[in-house]
Amino acid sequence: MADLHKFANPNRFVRIARAVLPWSNIVTALLLISGLYLALFNSPADYQHGQSVRIMYVHVPSAWMSMSIYSFLFVASLVALIWRHPLAHLAARAAAPIGAGFTLVTLVTGSLWGKPGWGTWWVWDARLTSVLVLFFLYLGHIALTHAHDNPERGAKAAAILAIVGFVNVPIIKYSVDWWNTLHQGASVIRADGPSIDGSMLTPLLLMSLAFTTYFVSVLLIRIQSEINARKIQALQLSQAAG
Amino acid sequence: MTNQTTRNGTFAPMLALLGRDLRLSLASGGDSAMVVVFFVLAAILFPFGVGPESAVLTRIGSGVIWVTALLAVLLSVERLFLADYEDGSLELLALTPLPMEFLVLAKVAAHWLTTGLPLLVATPILGLLYHLPPAAFGPMILALMLGTPTLSLVGAIGSALTLGSRRGGVLLSLLVLPLYVPVLIFGTAVVDAAISGSGETAKTPIMILAALLLASLALAPWATAAAVRQALE
Numbered sequence: 001m002a003d004l005h006k007f008a009n010p011n012r013f014v015r016i017a018r019a020v021l022p023w024s025n026i027v028t029a030l031l032l033i034s035g036l037y038l039a040l041f042n043s044p045a046d047y048q049h050g051q052s053v054r055i056m057y058v059h060v061p062s063a064w065m066s067m068s069i070y071s072f073l074f075v076a077s078l079v080a081l082i083w084r085h086p087l088a089h090l091a092a093r094a095a096a097p098i099g100a101g102f103t104l105v106t107l108v109t110g111s112l113w114g115k116p117g118w119g120t121w122w123v124w125d126a127r128l129t130s131v132l133v134l135f136f137l138y139l140g141h142i143a144l145t146h147a148h149d150n151p152e153r154g155a156k157a158a159a160i161l162a163i164v165g166f167v168n169v170p171i172i173k174y175s176v177d178w179w180n181t182l183h184q185g186a187s188v189i190r191a192d193g194p195s196i197d198g199s200m201l202t203p204l205l206l207m208s209l210a211f212t213t214y215f216v217s218v219l220l221i222r223i224q225s226e227i228n229a230r231k232i233q234a235l236q237l238s239q240a241a242g
Numbered sequence: 243m244t245n246q247t248t249r250n251g252t253f254a255p256m257l258a259l260l261g262r263d264l265r266l267s268l269a270s271g272g273d274s275a276m277v278v279v280f281f282v283l284a285a286i287l288f289p290f291g292v293g294p295e296s297a298v299l300t301r302i303g304s305g306v307i308w309v310t311a312l313l314a315v316l317l318s319v320e321r322l323f324l325a326d327y328e329d330g331s332l333e334l335l336a337l338t339p340l341p342m343e344f345l346v347l348a349k350v351a352a353h354w355l356t357t358g359l360p361l362l363v364a365t366p367i368l369g370l371l372y373h374l375p376p377a378a379f380g381p382m383i384l385a386l387m388l389g390t391p392t393l394s395l396v397g398a399i400g401s402a403l404t405l406g407s408r409r410g411g412v413l414l415s416l417l418v419l420p421l422y423v424p425v426l427i428f429g430t431a432v433v434d435a436a437i438s439g440s441g442e443t444a445k446t447p448i449m450i451l452a453a454l455l456l457a458s459l460a461l462a463p464w465a466t467a468a469a470v471r472q473a474l475e
Contacts, residue, residue, distance in 0.1 A: 081468075129423075136420040143416055147407035156472040157403045161417060164399055164465050168421050171454070175424035179431075 010227045013087055017220040024220070028213040035206030043199050052116045053200075059109040061208035062102045065215060066134060069099030073141070074166040077159035087223070089155040092162065093145055094222035098215060100138035106131055126176040133172050137165040255340045256348040263352030266325075273318070274356040278364050281314040285368050296373045303372030304382065304433030311361050311386060312393060312422050318357045319397030320404075320414050322349060323470065327405050336474055342467035350391075350398050350463075358390035374437070381436035381444045388451040389429045395455075395462040396421050402469035425454060 039057035046053035073092050080088035110128065111121045122128065141158050148154035196204070267273055288306045292298055326332035335345055365386055369379050400418035404410050428447040435444040 133420045133423055136416065140413075140417040140420065143413055144403060144407070147404070147409060147413050149408070153406070153472060153475070157407075157469060160399075160465055160469050160472070161403055164421070167461065168424075171424050172420070175427045175450075179427050 010087065010230075014224055014227060017224055021217060021220050024213050024217045028210055028217055031206055031210035031213060035203050035210050038203035039207060043203050044197075050116075052113060055109050055113040056200075057203055057207045059106060059113060060204060061211045062105040062109065063131065064208055065211050066099060066103040066106050066131065068212075069095055069102060069215065070134065070138070070162075070166065070169065073099060073162045077162040080155070080159050081163070089152075089159065090223050090226045091219070092159060093155060094219055094226055096138055096141045096145065096158075098218055098222070100135065100142060102211070102215075103131060103135040103138055107135060126173075126179060129176045129179075130169075130173045133176075134169065137169070141165070252340065252344055255338065256344050259335070259340075259345060259348040260352050260355075263349060264355060267352065267356045273321075274360050277314050277318045277357045278360045280317060281310050281361055282364055282368065284310040284313065286371065289371075299372045300374060300437070303369070303374050304378070304430045304437075306372065307365060307368050307382070307433075308386075308389075308426055308429045311365075311390065312419075312426060314361060315357060315390060315393040315397055316415055316418060316422075319353065319394060319401050319418075320411055322353050322398055322401040323405055323473075324401070324410075327473065332470070333474055336470070342470060343463040346398060346402075346463045346466045346470065350394050350466075353398070354391050354394045358386075358394060361390060362386050374433070378433050378436040381448070382433045384448060385429045385432035385451055388448065388455050389425045392425050392451070392455045392458045393422060395458040395466075396425075398466045399462055399469060402466045402473060405470070405473040425451070428454070 035057070040054055043054075045051050073095055076088045076092040076095065079085045080092060107128075110131075114123065115121055141161055144161055145151075145154045145158040148157065285306050288302065289299060292302065323332060326335065336342060338345075362383060365383060366379060369382060374382070397414075397418050400414045400421075403417060404414050407413060428450045431447040432444050432451065435447060
């Protein structure tokens with residue numbers, strides 16, 4: 001726990017974030033450029049989907065991000081509620097809109113891919129429906145964070161909601177799985193190794209790494225701006241009092 | 243003997259709180275009647291929208307009844323803690339030695355008795371209006387009996403989280419409706435199975451509804467109690 005509380009000091013966090021940020025920006029740019037080049041120009045078209053398979057290189061990494069950011073939100077909320085870690089609330093508050101953004105990208109790209117692939121923009125399929133519900137869980141979290149005049153109360157309420165939502169996500173997932181399904185099964189993370197060809201797997205992994213480092217960059221910027229906003233608020237309050 | 247007294251130490255205050263909430267609900271008069279009227283009225287609107295063909299109504303009946311029941315619970319659950327929060331009695335209740343989790347359970351039980359139970363009573367009427375086959379009535383009531391307490395328990399979390407927030411009602415639906423999806427899916431699955439197949443096929447979703455009820459009975463009071471505590475801080 002002592003390690004965790006080293007980062008509780010906002011000033012120390014800002015120092016570390018300033019040191020990390022340029023590197024994560026550079027890595028994001030390099031990964032994104034190489035991943036996009038391989039994905040758009042240097043990978044084969046699919047025998048079934050044709051050129052539209054290239055949507056996958058954005059769609060699949062965003063879907064992964066939408067789920068891993070929700071897990072991040074859950075862990076940050078647990079840390080915030082159990083150890084009352086001051087930065088964990090800020091991290092959760094900063095991460096939720098990014099997660100909602102990735103979830104929206106997943107839905108939109110999936111819809112664009114569904115039109116040539118399945119002949120329709122939307123189907124009430126298990127995966128689509130559970131991602132849609134995940135999107136609404138993110139929106140509820142964001143709305144609850146901003147619904148209270150006292151930001152601290154909003155943060156605590158949102159943390160409880162994030163934990164409740166995390167318990168519910170597998171239940172929702174399995175209930176809609178049971179309900180209806182059309183989306184293809186997993187093809188990268190499987191017990192017998194990936195069933196997807198290496199020429200497609202490399203750009204896919206590059207893109208998902210790029211999205212992860214992009215998340216780190218944006219998260220660091222957002223937490224810093226949250227800290228600055230708190231400082232400005234404290235200054236204004238002390239001026240008003242003085 | 244000592245076991246007996248400690249048990250009384252938890253249950254007597256819970257029963258007292260349950261009785262208080264029931265009396266308050268009866269004294270204010272018609273709160274639960276309004277919920278039932280909303281339930282029936284909202285369900286009656288659908289035939290005007292989709293047309294009166296019997297086959298269509300039978301097909302959508304279970305879904306409409308479940309969705310309107312869910313909305314009726316959502317409408318009423320907003321008031322679960324609000325009145326006590328506004329007049330300050332929630333703070334007095336929090337000062338009693340009764341743990342907040344049990345307090346929440348008593349309030350949820352009172353909520354279910356004043357909204358969920360009347361909905362169950364009104365359901366057969368809607369079943370008749372939607373031309374549901376007689377064989378589907380039993381499973382439908384059983385599914386609602388298992389599903390509506392889950393709706394109350396999960397709704398209580400949202401109700402406690404939105405205490406003192408700026409936009410209560412709309413926010414509550416945004417928080418709670420996504421969490422209601424599993425109950426809706428398995429609740430309608432029970433009726434669809436009872437209409438199309440034998441009673442055996444309806445057994446699986448009924449068991450899952452019961453599992454959802456047990457899980458939310460064990461977990462939801464913790465989350466609700468935590469939310470009430472942070473609202474009172």
